[in-house]
Amino acid sequence: MTARPSEPTITGMLTPQLDVASAAHRARSAQAPAGIPVIRVRGLRKAYGDHLAVRDVDLDVHRGEVLALLGPNGAGKTTTISILEGFLEADAGEVDVLGVDPAKAPLAWRERVGMVLQESAPEASLTVRECLQLHAGWYRAPRDIDETLALAGLTDRADRRGAQLSGGERRRLDVALALVGDPELLFLDEPTTGFDPAARRAAWDTIAGLRDLGVTIVLTTHYMEEAERLADRIVVLADGHVRAEGPPSTLGARDRAAATVRFTLPAGAELPDELASRATAMRGRIELLSAAPMTDLHALSGWALEAGLELSDIEVRRPTLEDVYLDLTRTTGSLS
Amino acid sequence: MILHTLRYELLALARNKRARVFTLGFPVLLLVVLSGLSGNSPTTTFDGASVSLQRFFLPGVLAMSIVTSCFAALVQVVVTRRHSGIYRRRRATPVPAHVLVAAQTLATTILGAAAAAILLVVGKAFFGVGIGAGPLVALALTFVLGALCCCAVAFLVATVVPTPETAQPVVQFVMFPVLFISGIWFTRDDMPQWLRSIGDALPVAHISDALHQAVQASSFTGAIAPGDLAAIAAWGLGAAWLASRRFSWLPSTATA
Numbered sequence: 001m002t003a004r005p006s007e008p009t010i011t012g013m014l015t016p017q018l019d020v021a022s023a024a025h026r027a028r029s030a031q032a033p034a035g036i037p038v039i040r041v042r043g044l045r046k047a048y049g050d051h052l053a054v055r056d057v058d059l060d061v062h063r064g065e066v067l068a069l070l071g072p073n074g075a076g077k078t079t080t081i082s083i084l085e086g087f088l089e090a091d092a093g094e095v096d097v098l099g100v101d102p103a104k105a106p107l108a109w110r111e112r113v114g115m116v117l118q119e120s121a122p123e124a125s126l127t128v129r130e131c132l133q134l135h136a137g138w139y140r141a142p143r144d145i146d147e148t149l150a151l152a153g154l155t156d157r158a159d160r161r162g163a164q165l166s167g168g169e170r171r172r173l174d175v176a177l178a179l180v181g182d183p184e185l186l187f188l189d190e191p192t193t194g195f196d197p198a199a200r201r202a203a204w205d206t207i208a209g210l211r212d213l214g215v216t217i218v219l220t221t222h223y224m225e226e227a228e229r230l231a232d233r234i235v236v237l238a239d240g241h242v243r244a245e246g247p248p249s250t251l252g253a254r255d256r257a258a259a260t261v262r263f264t265l266p267a268g269a270e271l272p273d274e275l276a277s278r279a280t281a282m283r284g285r286i287e288l289l290s291a292a293p294m295t296d297l298h299a300l301s302g303w304a305l306e307a308g309l310e311l312s313d314i315e316v317r318r319p320t321l322e323d324v325y326l327d328l329t330r331t332t333g334s335l336s
Numbered sequence: 337m338i339l340h341t342l343r344y345e346l347l348a349l350a351r352n353k354r355a356r357v358f359t360l361g362f363p364v365l366l367l368v369v370l371s372g373l374s375g376n377s378p379t380t381t382f383d384g385a386s387v388s389l390q391r392f393f394l395p396g397v398l399a400m401s402i403v404t405s406c407f408a409a410l411v412q413v414v415v416t417r418r419h420s421g422i423y424r425r426r427r428a429t430p431v432p433a434h435v436l437v438a439a440q441t442l443a444t445t446i447l448g449a450a451a452a453a454i455l456l457v458v459g460k461a462f463f464g465v466g467i468g469a470g471p472l473v474a475l476a477l478t479f480v481l482g483a484l485c486c487c488a489v490a491f492l493v494a495t496v497v498p499t500p501e502t503a504q505p506v507v508q509f510v511m512f513p514v515l516f517i518s519g520i521w522f523t524r525d526d527m528p529q530w531l532r533s534i535g536d537a538l539p540v541a542h543i544s545d546a547l548h549q550a551v552q553a554s555s556f557t558g559a560i561a562p563g564d565l566a567a568i569a570a571w572g573l574g575a576a577w578l579a580s581r582r583f584s585w586l587p588s589t590a591t592a
């Protein structure tokens with residue numbers, strides 16, 4: 001799939017419609033008692049035969065929040081989401097989504113919940129518009145079809161049949177189908193898989209727009225940038241339980257983790273002892289793990305200026321979300 | 337909501353080339369070949385009475401078209417939709433399960449009825465097999481009941497077929513032997529008793545027999561076969577009941 005010039009502008013065109021649509025959501029959000037989570041999970045457990053897929057998972061998702069579930073394949077993300085969606089029954093634990101146990105939820109509960117499932121084929125013989133019309137007819141108060149098409153970036157694909165859609169377009173149809181019921185809670189299981197970079201940006205804008213409308217979103221993804229851009233909070237699952245939890249900026253004590261200072265030491269120069277003892281050489285470059293980068297940089301620059309050295313390639317790097325994530329999930333050995 | 341869903345099911349079916357060829361085209365071709373080959377009025381027997389081959393083949397092919405469209409094709413569609421996540425996505429909406437089942441069953445039956453109408457017109461126009469108004473009503477009733485029964489059996493069989501790849505062989509393995517012993521191509525009059533007994537235990541022979549009776553009769557009452565219709569209804573209800581207990585909308589490997 002190639003980037004189309006229309007894609008980056010989609011959300012720009014949308015802004016007025018989003019404002020109109022948001023009225024209903026604001027009203028609905030206002031009714032909800034504050035402080036009661038939209039999703040509340042305690043001690044969730046699910047096994048397939050001998051394999052414990054999810055164990056002792058606690059989870060709270062608050063109204064209007066975007067929560068990203070991260071974890072290696074097989075960590076229990078999809079199992080957890082399937083239970084929250086009501087497709088799977090938990091073996092043990094309490095699950096409460098919008099006030100009910102999803103496994104026993106009445107059909108009316110599904111009026112309020114939108115789902116982008118991990119694998120689903122389009123209806124091959126129906127056009128994108130017809131497929132949306134079919135689904136819209138099952139809701140009491142569906143979102144307008146044209147508005148939904150625009151939200152998902154499918155306006156110029158409306159008359160294309162399911163069988164003719166590219167991978168990214170099929171995924172966007174999934175997103176459109178999840179939005180056509182005008183949900184207040186949205187589950188997105190790897191929503192941008194198969195998207196090219198431009199389409200992914202457009203999808204992020206769409207999701208961010210939905211959050212601005214007050215839609216609560218639970219999302220799984222393998223793209224760290226996606227989680228960082230969209231999520232208010234990240235939960236890292238590994239081996240079926242919660243390994244870490246927090247906002248992207250502080251996950252896994254990322255904000256307090258050591259920074260790395262890198263530079264090339266000019267030939268013949270020698271670091272002062274107090275820095276040299278903590279430095280390691282990597283392919284000709286010095287790497288200094290620093291818990292207090294300001295103090296260390298001050299010492300380093302004082303020494304360099306005095307010695308008349310210009311460390312022109314010096315860089316200071318904070319651990320990225322991916323660094324933290326890989327650290328958190330490394331010990332599991334289930335990176336399959 | 338059923339009508340809304342039915343509209344899109346019919347639209348999808350009408351656009352499906354495979355459905356058009358196999359459900360609408362193939363039975364007509366078969367009728368033309370069988371009836372054409374049997375020219376010069378040779379006869380066979382149905383229930384002991386002599387009948388022209390052309391009049392024998394029309395209800396036979398009608399019965400076969402019910403089985404191919406409402407059983408074979410439906411099993412394939414149901415298993416494919418389940419496997420590809422289409423059902424799962426539909427069940428993520430507030431649509432009740434019975435709406436999906438009813439709409440799909442009705443759409444399949446309507447397509448089957450369209451095939452039947454073409455067969456009746458071709459039979460009359462090219463092979464002179466006319467049917468009176470009374471028997472025609474009985475024929476329609478029998479056809480619809482048979483179609484609904486086959487749809488129920490299709491949903492039931494779909495519960496034991498895991499993937500679209502296995503649907504084809506399972507369907508063929510079930511369908512062809514049953515068609516052979518059910519009086520579609522050969523009269524059951526000449527079959528050994530044990531084969532007739534197997535046929536009697538299954539629904540297709542009753543569908544075929546009831547359709548034969550309707551085509552050969554001259555009045556509505558004469559065209560109705562109460563015993564056969566009761567057997568078809570019993571099979572349909574039994575299959576529907578079992579399917580409703582065992583049917584799953586999710587692929588067998590739904591989660592991992």
